[in-house]
Amino acid sequence: MADFVSQFRENRTALVGAAVILLLVLVAIFAPQLAPHNPIKASLGDRLSAPSEKYPLGTDHLGRCVLSRLLYGARISLAVGVVVVGVAAAVGVALGIISGFYGGVLDEIIMRLVDAMLAFPSIFLALAIAGTLGPGLGNVMIAIIVVEWTRYARVMRGSILSVKENYYVEAARALGASDFYVVTQHILPNAIAPIIVVATLGMAPVILAATSLSFLGLGVQPPTPEWGMMLNDGRLFMRRAPHLTTFPGVAIMITILAFNLLGDGLRDALDPRARTEKELR
Amino acid sequence: MLNYILKRIILLAPILLLVSLITFSILYIIPGDPAETILTGPGGAADPKAVEEFRVKMGLDRPLHIQYLKWLNNVLHGNFGYSYMTEQPVLDPILPAFRATLKLAVASMILSLLISIPVGIISAIKQYSLIDNLSMTGALLGVSMPNFWQGLLLILLFAVYLGWFPVAGYGENGDFEHLVLPAITLGTSSAAITTRLMRSSMLETIRQDYIQAARAKGLSERVVIGKHALKNALIPVVTVAGLNFGYLLDGSVVVETIFAWPGIGKLMVGSIYMRDYPMIQGCILFVALVYVAVNLVVDILYTFLDPRIRYETKAKAK
Amino acid sequence: MTLLGVRNLRVHFPTEEGLVKAVNTVDLEMKGREKLGLIGETGCGKTVLGMCIMRLLQPNTEVAGEIWYKGRDLLRLSEGEMRKVRGREIAMILQNPATSLNPVLRVGEQIAEAIRLHQGLDKRTAWARAVEELEAVKIASAEERAKEYPHQFSGGMQERAMIAMGLACDPALIIADEPTKGLDVKIKMQVVRLLKEVVREKAMLFITHDLGAAAEICDRIAVMYAGEIVECAETSEIFRNPLHPYTQGFLNSLPNRGLKPIPGVSPSLIDIPSGCRFHQRCDCATEICEEEHSEMVEVKEGHFVRCFLFGEKDA
Ligand SMILES: Nc1ncnc2c1ncn2[C@@H]1O[C@H](COP(=O)(O)OP(=O)(O)O)[C@@H](O)[C@H]1O
Numbered sequence: 076m077a078d079f080v081s082q083f084r085e086n087r088t089a090l091v092g093a094a095v096i097l098l099l100v101l102v103a104i105f106a107p108q109l110a111p112h113n114p115i116k117a118s119l120g121d122r123l124s125a126p127s128e129k130y131p132l133g134t135d136h137l138g139r140c141v142l143s144r145l146l147y148g149a150r151i152s153l154a155v156g157v158v159v160v161g162v163a164a165a166v167g168v169a170l171g172i173i174s175g176f177y178g179g180v181l182d183e184i185i186m187r188l189v190d191a192m193l194a195f196p197s198i199f200l201a202l203a204i205a206g207t208l209g210p211g212l213g214n215v216m217i218a219i220i221v222v223e224w225t226r227y228a229r230v231m232r233g234s235i236l237s238v239k240e241n242y243y244v245e246a247a248r249a250l251g252a253s254d255f256y257v258v259t260q261h262i263l264p265n266a267i268a269p270i271i272v273v274a275t276l277g278m279a280p281v282i283l284a285a286t287s288l289s290f291l292g293l294g295v296q297p298p299t300p301e302w303g304m305m306l307n308d309g310r311l312f313m314r315r316a317p318h319l320t321t322f323p324g325v326a327i328m329i330t331i332l333a334f335n336l337l338g339d340g341l342r343d344a345l346d347p348r349a350r351t352e353k354e355l356r
Numbered sequence: 357m358l359n360y361i362l363k364r365i366i367l368l369a370p371i372l373l374l375v376s377l378i379t380f381s382i383l384y385i386i387p388g389d390p391a392e393t394i395l396t397g398p399g400g401a402a403d404p405k406a407v408e409e410f411r412v413k414m415g416l417d418r419p420l421h422i423q424y425l426k427w428l429n430n431v432l433h434g435n436f437g438y439s440y441m442t443e444q445p446v447l448d449p450i451l452p453a454f455r456a457t458l459k460l461a462v463a464s465m466i467l468s469l470l471i472s473i474p475v476g477i478i479s480a481i482k483q484y485s486l487i488d489n490l491s492m493t494g495a496l497l498g499v500s501m502p503n504f505w506q507g508l509l510l511i512l513l514f515a516v517y518l519g520w521f522p523v524a525g526y527g528e529n530g531d532f533e534h535l536v537l538p539a540i541t542l543g544t545s546s547a548a549i550t551t552r553l554m555r556s557s558m559l560e561t562i563r564q565d566y567i568q569a570a571r572a573k574g575l576s577e578r579v580v581i582g583k584h585a586l587k588n589a590l591i592p593v594v595t596v597a598g599l600n601f602g603y604l605l606d607g608s609v610v611v612e613t614i615f616a617w618p619g620i621g622k623l624m625v626g627s628i629y630m631r632d633y634p635m636i637q638g639c640i641l642f643v644a645l646v647y648v649a650v651n652l653v654v655d656i657l658y659t660f661l662d663p664r665i666r667y668e669t670k671a672k673a674k
Numbered sequence: 675m676t677l678l679g680v681r682n683l684r685v686h687f688p689t690e691e692g693l694v695k696a697v698n699t700v701d702l703e704m705k706g707r708e709k710l711g712l713i714g715e716t717g718c719g720k721t722v723l724g725m726c727i728m729r730l731l732q733p734n735t736e737v738a739g740e741i742w743y744k745g746r747d748l749l750r751l752s753e754g755e756m757r758k759v760r761g762r763e764i765a766m767i768l769q770n771p772a773t774s775l776n777p778v779l780r781v782g783e784q785i786a787e788a789i790r791l792h793q794g795l796d797k798r799t800a801w802a803r804a805v806e807e808l809e810a811v812k813i814a815s816a817e818e819r820a821k822e823y824p825h826q827f828s829g830g831m832q833e834r835a836m837i838a839m840g841l842a843c844d845p846a847l848i849i850a851d852e853p854t855k856g857l858d859v860k861i862k863m864q865v866v867r868l869l870k871e872v873v874r875e876k877a878m879l880f881i882t883h884d885l886g887a888a889a890e891i892c893d894r895i896a897v898m899y900a901g902e903i904v905e906c907a908e909t910s911e912i913f914r915n916p917l918h919p920y921t922q923g924f925l926n927s928l929p930n931r932g933l934k935p936i937p938g939v940s941p942s943l944i945d946i947p948s949g950c951r952f953h954q955r956c957d958c959a960t961e962i963c964e965e966e967h968s969e970m971v972e973v974k975e976g977h978f979v980r981c982f983l984f985g986e987k988d989a
């Protein structure tokens with residue numbers, strides 16, 4: 076009974092996370108329909124106005140509607156999250172497969188490279204790369220991909236090593252199956268669940284890193300609306316227009332919270348070890 | 357023990373080599389020709405003659421591997437390069453900046469432990485109680501709240517509205533009132549992570565047999581938890597202390613920028629704005645070296661904390 | 675003179691799957707220096723019974739009945755009073771020493787802390803006494819060994835350390851939970867001999883699987899099945915004249931008596947069978963055994979059995 080309750084509770088928080096994410100996706104897709112104003116159109120007469128009927132969340136230093144900018148900003152953050160996680164996962168999975176499947180020198184090189192990447196605090200490294208490449212959303216995404224692929228490589232390599240010993244892999248190889256066949260037919264399907272969990276859990280740090288770099292002025296360039304940049308613009312007007320310091324932060328936090336909830340829920344559901352630990356209690 | 361440390365250091369060598377390669381290559385991802393990029397001002401194209409001179413002066417005209425070896429040799433001799441802006445050794449500003457960062461990181465770490473250890477313990481021994489639910493909700497919010505936003509909110513409340521602390525700055529020498537808000541920003545977000553870890557580690561520990569055995573001796577709950585359980589439950593927390601330090605370093609980038617704290621994060625962001633590539637390179641290399649060293653120290657400390665590992669390594673060393 | 679009197683004890687655990695009825699209407703009586711063996715299959719509730727006497731079960735456990743010790747009902751003591759009983763009056767040697775010793779504390783400290791607590795000795799004297807305790811359980815170079823950590827001890831030494839810990843404050847009653855489990859034969863014999871020697875002046879509830887050890891040490895033996903005592907008699911009587919079909923089956927399952935396992939499995943403690951708990955596995959079961967639950971009957975002086983084969987069938 077208590078197990079049912081606690082499971083329900085966990086599922087419920089994960090479901091809330093999923094629902095919020097769905098909502099954010101809808102907001103991103105339908106931003107043009109939802110936004111009351113043009114997000115990049117300055118209206119100097121309305122500068123720094125507090126929330127009002129016309130501007131539900133107020134306006135920024137150029138008189139642009141904060142709500143509209145937040146709605147459009149969801150597009151950037153989610154797109155960055157999906158693209159970065161997607162590419163990083165693809166690169167990491169590929170290198171993880173090579174490393175785990177072939178072993179030997181390749182494995183040694185890839186794993187030492189992973190270790191070396193992990194020897195840098197990740198935001199510092201991303202900042203150095205993005206900063207050197209120069210401002211721009213693409214460069215920020217490249218920088219974050221460079222630091223993010225390692226987690227997928229490690230997880231993939233780990234799953235491969237554990238799947239590799241299974242009899243059906245041995246059997247398939249004994250029957251003369253090609254490496255490609257063995258990997259796609261036998262290894263990937265078994266290793267995909269942990270990758271999905273890691274990818275979900277990886278969304279929050281990616282979005283956080285991207286908004287941080289934008290906050291520092293490295294991401295999208297004005298006038299495109301982006302949450303981190305909006306916070307940075309707003310902080311100069313903290314006293315006069317505190318709403319500029321509040322609302323974009325709320326948007327970032329809700330997004331990250333939602334991905335954390337969903338990721339934790341998936342991990343608990345898919346990680347048998349975590350599950351038995353719960354049962355033991 | 358000494359053998360173990362030596363072995364750890366030897367294993368680090370290839371990683372450090374790769375770290376140096378990665379750091380070095382950062383200079384070569386500059387779009388276009390570095391010399392040209394750097395000398396191209398807002399006004400337009402650079403004077404070709406100046407570019408050529410700059411290239412020779414900075415050694416950019418030589419083959420890549422020669423440049424790398426020369427750079428590596430310099431680094432090994434404590435010369436991390438010269439700033440494009442000031443033409444002074446980059447270490448000159450890095451060292452004091454790092455001192456400021458360290459001050460902030462240590463203050464944050466202390467605050468983080470002061471929060472997370474007691475809250476984690478109470479949450480665990482009162483699992484699913486109101487206080488546990490509250491602190492876990494708080495931890496989840498803390499994990500999800502970006503440092504830069506939290507910093508801004510603290511400034512808004514405690515500096516702008518209440519006026520208790522300065523909005524930003526370093527004071528004479530990282531004075532206490534300047535330290536408070538950035539340390540709270542960094543410390544609470546680190547505490548959010550550590551509290552969850554402390555709680556799950558404590559939950560794991562208190563269902564061990566030796567905890568019942570301690571109770572069977574008639575020890576009070578205070579001793580059972582504070583001595584028998586805590587010593588074991590802290591081990592995972594110490595294990596991730598290195599990671600935690602990296603997390604604080606990462607956080608220092610935005611926090612130092614917001615609070616105008618003259619640490620290495622702010623220095624790095626500043627050098628990016630100035631396109632001072634050797635400074636960026638110097639900062640990232642220095643931070644990586646510190647991070648590697650901290651992780652090494654944590655590993656060694658950890659062997660002192662957990663007798664199982666300490667004696668194992670001793671036995672192996674024999 | 676009765677030292678420990680367990681009356682009508684019931685211990686139930688509320689769990690997600692249902693109420694686990696781990697101990698049911700157990701009555702036990704122990705005299706001053708008596709050694710009572712408690713035997714039965716794994717999962718029949720022996721450890722729970724011991725932990726219940728120590729009052730170390732988790733707080734949501736439902737406990738009913740009485741546990742009289744030296745004229746006080748332990749179940750009615752405050753937690754503070756109970757703490758003074760633990761270790762000083764009644765000590766429990768927990769099962770599985772490998773996990774019952776704290777891995778990050780020195781063995782000597784784990785013994786000395788109880789001495790400091792109950793006898794108010796200072797650190798150094800308590801440590802010296804801890805070393806003496808280790809010597810008393812025949813650990814060689816006890817002085818050095820006391821400074822070591824549990825993982826540096828062999829299994830036999832860990833068990834001895836647990837015994838030393840139990841004896842440290844000279845309790846009147848020891849509850850030893852499977853102290854010979856997992857030890858190889860030679861070490862097992864040493865531990866049995868040691869236990870016999872060190873508890874000569876004390877009472878001991880000796881929980882075990884190992885009938886040989888029980889025969890060596892115990893004055894009386896109680897046989898437990900599915901949370902209740904089904905037979906209790908003097909040691910020699912139990913071995914010579916086992917009455918309950920379960921006791922007979924248990925004895926026959928021993929290596930030196932033919933290694934014949936009892937068919938079937940122990941019942942779930944959540945859905946306890948009606949009637950006699952053993953009837954599904956019993957060759958002698960009749961109709962009444964399926965329907966009614968037998969009382970404990972004294973078949974002859976000091977030999978109690980819970981079975982319809984003995985005593986009035988119309989109970
Ligand atoms: N805390 C608990 N919660 C639920 N069931 C328990 C708990 N502790 C013990 N049990 C159950 O009580 C029964 C008796 O266990 P135990 O006394 O350990 O058996 P043994 O006779 O082998 O020592 C077992 O079925 C066990 O699963």
Ligand SMILES: [Mg+2]
Pocket residue numbers: 717720721722769851852
């Ligand atoms: Mg047991």
